[in-house]
Amino acid sequence: MSAEKSSTSFRDRQERLRALMEARRVPLIVVTHLINVRYLTGFTGSAGMVILGPSQGILWVDPRYTLQAREQAQGVEVLEEKKGILKAAAVWLGKNGVREAAFEAANLSVAQFDLLRQEAGAGVSLKPAGELIEELRVVKDREEIEAIRSAGKVTAEVFAELLPHIHPGATENDLAAEIEYRMRNKGAEGAAFETIVVSGPRSAYPHARPSTKALQESESVIFDLGAIVDGYAADMTRTVFLGEPGRRQRNLYSAVLKAQAGAIRAAQDSAPAGKVDSAARRILAKHGLARYFTHSTGHGVGLEIHERPRLGKGETTCLRSGSVITVEPGVYLEGFGGIRIEDTVLVGPDGPEILTPAPKDNWIIG
Amino acid sequence: MSAEKSSTSFRDRQERLRALMEARRVPLIVVTHLINVRYLTGFTGSAGMVILGPSQGILWVDPRYTLQAREQAQGVEVLEEKKGILKAAAVWLGKNGVREAAFEAANLSVAQFDLLRQEAGAGVSLKPAGELIEELRVVKDREEIEAIRSAGKVTAEVFAELLPHIHPGATENDLAAEIEYRMRNKGAEGAAFETIVVSGPRSAYPHARPSTKALQESESVIFDLGAIVDGYAADMTRTVFLGEPGRRQRNLYSAVLKAQAGAIRAAQDSAPAGKVDSAARRILAKHGLARYFTHSTGHGVGLEIHERPRLGKGETTCLRSGSVITVEPGVYLEGFGGIRIEDTVLVGPDGPEILTPAPKDNWIIG
Numbered sequence: 033m034s035a036e037k038s039s040t041s042f043r044d045r046q047e048r049l050r051a052l053m054e055a056r057r058v059p060l061i062v063v064t065h066l067i068n069v070r071y072l073t074g075f076t077g078s079a080g081m082v083i084l085g086p087s088q089g090i091l092w093v094d095p096r097y098t099l100q101a102r103e104q105a106q107g108v109e110v111l112e113e114k115k116g117i118l119k120a121a122a123v124w125l126g127k128n129g130v131r132e133a134a135f136e137a138a139n140l141s142v143a144q145f146d147l148l149r150q151e152a153g154a155g156v157s158l159k160p161a162g163e164l165i166e167e168l169r170v171v172k173d174r175e176e177i178e179a180i181r182s183a184g185k186v187t188a189e190v191f192a193e194l195l196p197h198i199h200p201g202a203t204e205n206d207l208a209a210e211i212e213y214r215m216r217n218k219g220a221e222g223a224a225f226e227t228i229v230v231s232g233p234r235s236a237y238p239h240a241r242p243s244t245k246a247l248q249e250s251e252s253v254i255f256d257l258g259a260i261v262d263g264y265a266a267d268m269t270r271t272v273f274l275g276e277p278g279r280r281q282r283n284l285y286s287a288v289l290k291a292q293a294g295a296i297r298a299a300q301d302s303a304p305a306g307k308v309d310s311a312a313r314r315i316l317a318k319h320g321l322a323r324y325f326t327h328s329t330g331h332g333v334g335l336e337i338h339e340r341p342r343l344g345k346g347e348t349t350c351l352r353s354g355s356v357i358t359v360e361p362g363v364y365l366e367g368f369g370g371i372r373i374e375d376t377v378l379v380g381p382d383g384p385e386i387l388t389p390a391p392k393d394n395w396i397i398g
Numbered sequence: 399m400s401a402e403k404s405s406t407s408f409r410d411r412q413e414r415l416r417a418l419m420e421a422r423r424v425p426l427i428v429v430t431h432l433i434n435v436r437y438l439t440g441f442t443g444s445a446g447m448v449i450l451g452p453s454q455g456i457l458w459v460d461p462r463y464t465l466q467a468r469e470q471a472q473g474v475e476v477l478e479e480k481k482g483i484l485k486a487a488a489v490w491l492g493k494n495g496v497r498e499a500a501f502e503a504a505n506l507s508v509a510q511f512d513l514l515r516q517e518a519g520a521g522v523s524l525k526p527a528g529e530l531i532e533e534l535r536v537v538k539d540r541e542e543i544e545a546i547r548s549a550g551k552v553t554a555e556v557f558a559e560l561l562p563h564i565h566p567g568a569t570e571n572d573l574a575a576e577i578e579y580r581m582r583n584k585g586a587e588g589a590a591f592e593t594i595v596v597s598g599p600r601s602a603y604p605h606a607r608p609s610t611k612a613l614q615e616s617e618s619v620i621f622d623l624g625a626i627v628d629g630y631a632a633d634m635t636r637t638v639f640l641g642e643p644g645r646r647q648r649n650l651y652s653a654v655l656k657a658q659a660g661a662i663r664a665a666q667d668s669a670p671a672g673k674v675d676s677a678a679r680r681i682l683a684k685h686g687l688a689r690y691f692t693h694s695t696g697h698g699v700g701l702e703i704h705e706r707p708r709l710g711k712g713e714t715t716c717l718r719s720g721s722v723i724t725v726e727p728g729v730y731l732e733g734f735g736g737i738r739i740e741d742t743v744l745v746g747p748d749g750p751e752i753l754t755p756a757p758k759d760n761w762i763i764g
Contacts, residue, residue: 077605096693137509137512138508142526144504145508160508206582209583210579212578213578216578216579217575219571219610237465239463326461
């Protein structure tokens with residue numbers, strides 16, 4: 033399903049990182065977060081680490097991945113190591129006279145750090161790098177956007193196909209399985225997270241998991257789903273109602289839908305992330321629903337399902353053209369049920385674009 | 399699908415941990431590995447941490463999980479924290495006059511450690527705990543064994559159902575999707591790892607992922623699959639041949655099957671893990687195949703797909719009654735293909751028991 037990837041995008045990412053490192057006075061970085069290894073080199077194996085310096089680029093892998101790494105990795109030399117890749121990289125630092133190396137403090141365990149320090153030797157000074165690569169990843173390049181667009185398309189199509197299967201008697205589990213099966217059949221690598229299908233009073237718990245509960249007449253059902261294509265995730269939520277909703281239900285749905293539309297409109301280049309959140313909150317407050325909206329409005333999405341930026345209260349990080357985020361306000365009323373509506377949204381030069389194009393108005397089923 | 403869990407098993411695990419802590423002179427432990435949090439308390443959320451001391455047992459969660467934690471967690475007090483659970487736990491250590499706390503060095507990042515140290519204050523001495531809980535987890539209790547047994551049963555049943563779908567023209571991806579769909583339909587929470595279906599020359603790569611390649615006549619196909627039930631994984635591999643295998647293919651299959659049987663026989667209470675590995679290797683060596691067996695013979699399996707013990711060369715850790723391991727010798731011939739046969743095996747008081755009961759003799763299809 034994936035288009036052939038150009039090697040230039042990976043080399044571009046490495047050059048952008050080198051420029052950022054220079055600006056931050058980081059001479060050399062040890063990349064242990066596997067997602068960042070993939071982002072920089074294209075290598076998709078389950079173990080590997082990179083050292084990147086002004087003129088160095090090395091990827092260490094164990095023998096399971098040597099062939100794969102040589103095929104996939106761009107812009108770096110691939111070294112095979114049988115007895116621990118972290119140790120090998122540490123020894124390399126010591127032997128090559130490196131004085132200062134930065135590490136990913138959020139993605140290196142204390143045990144790994146101790147090994148790194150010990151094997152590199154006292155001559156190498158180790159410092160936290162800050163989340164440099166995560167910072168780069170906030171702005172997606174063309175290939176990344178295309179991957180997320182494909183993932184969003186699969187996600188929306190699967191939901192459209194699922195609609196006829198949503199009826200009283202179907203269980204949450206069965207529908208979740210059906211969703212993930214259809215994603216795979218459409219060429220997705222899988223689900224980006226455990227698909228959520230929760231119904232009735234259970235929908236009042238934002239993070240409930242699907243159960244063997246069967247859907248019933250006059251219940252709302254929340255579907256939260258996302259496919260992975262080429263390593264990139266989409267994330268979408270739709271809420272439907274089985275039967276004829278009451279007035280309260282209609283009002284709640286309409287308020288959440290308006291809050292979502294308002295928040296999406298706020299997702300502009302250079303807008304602080306907190307502004308998207310406050311747009312959703314303001315509209316829900318107008319409907320007297322602010323206190324039922326118990327989580328933040330969204331998050332970045334890409335190689336990881338939760339990335340920067342967080343779209344929460346007072347968040348000052350600015351969105352940029354090329355950022356991809358979720359916009360997902362919801363209200364949760366204990367004993368009654370919940371409603372959440374979510375899209376994956378690209379912040380484009382000409383405004384926001386929804387990448388999960390499934391309808392939101394045909395929410396009444398049966 | 400899950401039977402009601404008794405609260406006693408979680409309290410038992412906490413008491414076993416307290417006894418081990420006392421023996422190792424660990425006064426109090428900060429548990430940040432989520433799998434260990436689940437093992438100790440039963441809490442299944444995606445964020446939470448525990449402090450356990452001689453008379454203390456606290457689980458911190460954020461507001462998303464308060465209700466769920468209060469329902470699920472056994473033997474611990476549940477505290478809700480909005481602004482960072484690690485920080486809250488660190489502050490608790492400082493305020494409660496704790497002098498020494500052990501942490502999980504393999505599951506605490508350098509950034510988390512710095513936060514913990516800073517917020518706990520200089521009065522609290524932090525030391526690596528060693529992998530105490532991982533040690534306990536090597537011997538499964540009755541409920542854990544039942545969960546793995548259920549997962550193994552689902553895994554074997556799904557493979558049996560899949561057999562009629564295996565034919566030239568079916569793609570690796572489609573078969574993998576079919577497997578995962580059927581797992582879910584049988585009540586599994588999902589697949590314990592990305593299902594492997596690799597065929598023909600691709601089967602020579604032990605860690606290849608399913609692709610859009612269609613199966614062809616006269617190819618071997620490796621299926622590596624495992625369901626999760628109640629959080630516990632099973633792990634099974636079967637190799638089949640499409641058409642009439644040649645003599646070499648038959649000899650290879652027969653040698654791997656014998657190696658697996660010999661290794662399973664060696665999986666006895668009190669046997670060093672390395673003995674299982676050497677049993678497989680010895681039999682393959684007899685057939686001149688030792689050098690094509692390029693990985694270790696297996697690993698523990700439970701809440702994680704790879705746990706202790708590792709069944710590798712010279713491993714001296716002893717198996718114990720209640721250990722659950724995989725036994726999975728294989729041979730990989732570049733350009734020709736691979737064969738691997740794997741079961742999840744319970745080390746019982748009366749000898750090994752296979753928990754993934756799918757046949758291994760009907761390997762020729764069509």
